[in-house]
Amino acid sequence: MSENGENSNRPIIVVKKKKNVHGGHGGAWKVAYADFVTAMMAFFLVMWLVSQSDEVKQSVQGYFQDPVGFLKSKGQGLHDGDSSPIQSKPGKSVLSQRLQQEREMLLNASHNIEVAIENIPELKGFKDNIDIEMTPEGLRIQLIESDNGDGSVFFDLGSARLKSHTSLLLTAIASELGKLENSIVIEGHTDSKPYSGTYGYSNWELSTDRANSARKLMASAGLRSDQVMEVRGNADRFLRYPEHPEDPRNRRVVIIVLNDEVAVHFRSG
Numbered sequence: 001m002s003e004n005g006e007n008s009n010r011p012i013i014v015v016k017k018k019k020n021v022h023g024g025h026g027g028a029w030k031v032a033y034a035d036f037v038t039a040m041m042a043f044f045l046v047m048w049l050v051s052q053s054d055e056v057k058q059s060v061q062g063y064f065q066d067p068v069g070f071l072k073s074k075g076q077g078l079h080d081g082d083s084s085p086i087q088s089k090p091g092k093s094v095l096s097q098r099l100q101q102e103r104e105m106l107l108n109a110s111h112n113i114e115v116a117i118e119n120i121p122e123l124k125g126f127k128d129n130i131d132i133e134m135t136p137e138g139l140r141i142q143l144i145e146s147d148n149g150d151g152s153v154f155f156d157l158g159s160a161r162l163k164s165h166t167s168l169l170l171t172a173i174a175s176e177l178g179k180l181e182n183s184i185v186i187e188g189h190t191d192s193k194p195y196s197g198t199y200g201y202s203n204w205e206l207s208t209d210r211a212n213s214a215r216k217l218m219a220s221a222g223l224r225s226d227q228v229m230e231v232r233g234n235a236d237r238f239l240r241y242p243e244h245p246e247d248p249r250n251r252r253v254v255i256i257v258l259n260d261e262v263a264v265h266f267r268s269g
Contacts, residue, residue, distance in 0.1 A: 102182075102259055106139040109176050109257070113141070116172040122165045129153050130169070138182065139257035141173060143214075144240070145248045154253065158197050160209035162217060170214055171221040173255065178222030183229040183263045186211045186218075187254040192236040192245035208233025214253050229258070229266065 049060060110132050117123050117130060131142040143166070146153050154166040162170070177184060188211030190203040211231045219225065241247045258266060 099259070099261065103134070105180065106182070106257060106259070107134065109180060110134070110139055112176050113173055116176065117169065120168055120172060122168055126153060126165065126169070135256075137256055137262050138259040141255040141257075143169070143253045143255075145251040147247060147249050152251070155210055155213075158195070158206070160206065160213045162213055167217055170217045174218035174221035174223050176222075177218075177255075177257060178224060178227070180257065182227075182260070183258045183266070184223065184227050185230045185232065185256040185258060185266075186215050186228060187232045187234055187256070188212075188214075189234050189238060189240070189250060189252050189254065190236050191248060191250040192239070203235040204233055206233075207235050210253055214255070218255075229263070 049057065114132060129144050129146060131144060133140050143154050151157050154163060155161060188207030190207045195202050195206055211233055215228055215231050236245065239245055239250045240252065241250055
């Protein structure tokens, strides 16, 4: 066979080279851009959160720690369209304003009680035995025995029987406190002298009975039936003058008008 015949039987191979004309414009830039946008959103979210109040921060923290439990605790469902729990919680300024208004009401009640006492002739000699002050709990009114050795000022000696001027005093106090929405605690206290009356009757019973006698009188003079939260008999456990445990001034009846903040913790406790 001739040389030309051999060449004509060889296969013809065609090689095509693919040119990457747009190699610099693939999809990688889209991923990078998405990462950038996400980072910017996170940055602005952090900046917004930093500028918010402590109430908002705590609400956001509570939601992300337990979304379902947080919404349920706020009385909201997942799909009920309620307003944000962050917006529904009152701010510090609102709470402070409410507490200040309550304090002013208690101070006003204190003033009215003092005026009423001054207008009762039978009580003019007992001004030093009545102490009215504002405390962290609320308004505290104390009926304190005298240290002059003249016997009991507000009760019959060794008894829970109210004296006539004590009834007038408690009536004046009850008529003013009954106008308030605040809850009340009444305490009885004694000195450390052992009770020398009926066998089996101690300072515990005496302090409790005196507090309860005050409650009964005040309930008939203006206090609402649900206003007294507790009657306590403390005997000599909380002396007014602990350095002088037998001082007669440790014997007293204390009326505490609780502010709302203390009353809430008192009920839950």
